Amino acid sequence: MTSVALLEHADDFRDTGGARPADLPPADKKIEIGRKRKKLFAALGGAVLVAGAGYWMFADGDIVATDNAYVAADSAQVTPLVSGAVTKVFVVNTQNVKRGDILIQLDDTDARLALARAEADYARARRQFGQAVATSGSLAAQVGAGSAQIGEAQAQVQVANAALAKARVDLDRRAGIADGGAVSGEELTVVRNAYAAAQGNLAQAKAGLAGAVAARGAAQSSLAANNAMIAGVSVDSHPDVLAAKAKLDQARVDLERTAIRAPVDGVVTNRQVQVGQRVSAGSVAMTIVPVGAVYVDANFKEGQLERVRVGQPVELVSDLYGVDVVFHGRVEGFSGGTGSAFSLIPAQNATGNWIKVVQRLPVRVSLDPKELRKHPLRVGLSMEAEIDVASRRKDLP
Secondary structure, three states, X not given: OOHHHHHHHHHHHHOOOOOOHHHOOHHHHHHHHHHHHHHXXXXXXXXXXXXXXXXXXXXXXXXXXXXXXXXXXOOEEEOOOOOEEEEEEOOOOOOEEOOOOEEEEEOOHHHHHHHHHHHHHHHHHHHHHHHHXXXXXXXXXXXXXXXXXXXXXXXXXXXXXXXXXXXXXXXXHHHHHOOOOOOOHHHHHHHHHHHHHHHHHHHHHHHHHHHHHHHHHHHHHHHHXXXXXXXXXXXXXXXXXXXXXXXXXXXXXHHHOOEEEOOOOEEEEOOOOOOXXXXXXXXXXXXEEOHHHOEEEEEEEHHHOXXXXXXXXXXXXXXXOOOOOEEEEEEEEEOOOOHHHHOOOOOOOOOOOOOOOOOEEEEEEEEOXXXXXXXXXXXXXXXXXXXXXXXXXXXXX
16 A cells, blocks of 8 residues: 555545534544544555565565475494494493594404414514525525536546546457457456446436536526515515505404494484494494584475575574574585485376376585584474575576
């Protein structure tokens, strides 16, 4: 209702049928005053309606709101990385913990024994490398000794050859004159035996030479193989030592993992372990909710999202604190699909009795950490969210 209309109604207040209100009888005077008040209230009500409609058109049109919003968080499930019996549980449900706090202690007897074995294996590997280095020196000495033995065997072969040649000459000389009776049969037999012995000595000398050559070859092969194991590496870079070191490190890690620690700051919930219980690696022991890093999943109707962009400001009110506490956030992103699209039994719309249902798309809203510290929220609480879609930034899509 405009001011002109109010002035027109003001003329009605002056219209008293030619008589002033003071000149009217008391009863008519009351009736006239009531009629004027009704007209005045009607005019004011119309003005309020017009103002409200204008505000809705020009202001509320830039706000999209929903009360289908809930607090959520990326909760951390605490799972043991090693198996063992629970000896202590240091926390209870609803307890606040900091990252690194010990939550559960497992029996570490087996882990300590495994660590002792790994330390022994590591020390053995280092000693074996030192032994391999010493073996190379020994094998090198054997190769040198083998060369000397070969020289000695070659000399023996030469001596045996000379002895065989002399024995052959003696045999040939006596055999030539044996028919004339100049050499007795006994002497001829001795010479022949000497020749046969010289042949045997030569064969033995050649065999000794072959054995010396073979021994030196074996020593050279062993030296080459041993050098291949230690060439170019130190005791700290040898593969066997590194493998033993890795097992030692794993044993130490397994021992440390018997103390199960909090992965994030938050509140303990859904504790499922008790003292004496044996837990296996990968089983869920409890859940930690990072209440300082919660966010809101606001489910907006698909028709409300046309102007919604990442980064737009959001005002939120929780049922926990009421309208007196307003949280401020930002649109972080949109879900990849509606809730029904990822349900266990998705809706089958390709049927003859299909009815269109307005879908809702989850929109993630980040919250101000300072406001969260002042007014903590819990996962699952209801929220009311309003997005200012009129707010635009250069980096918005």
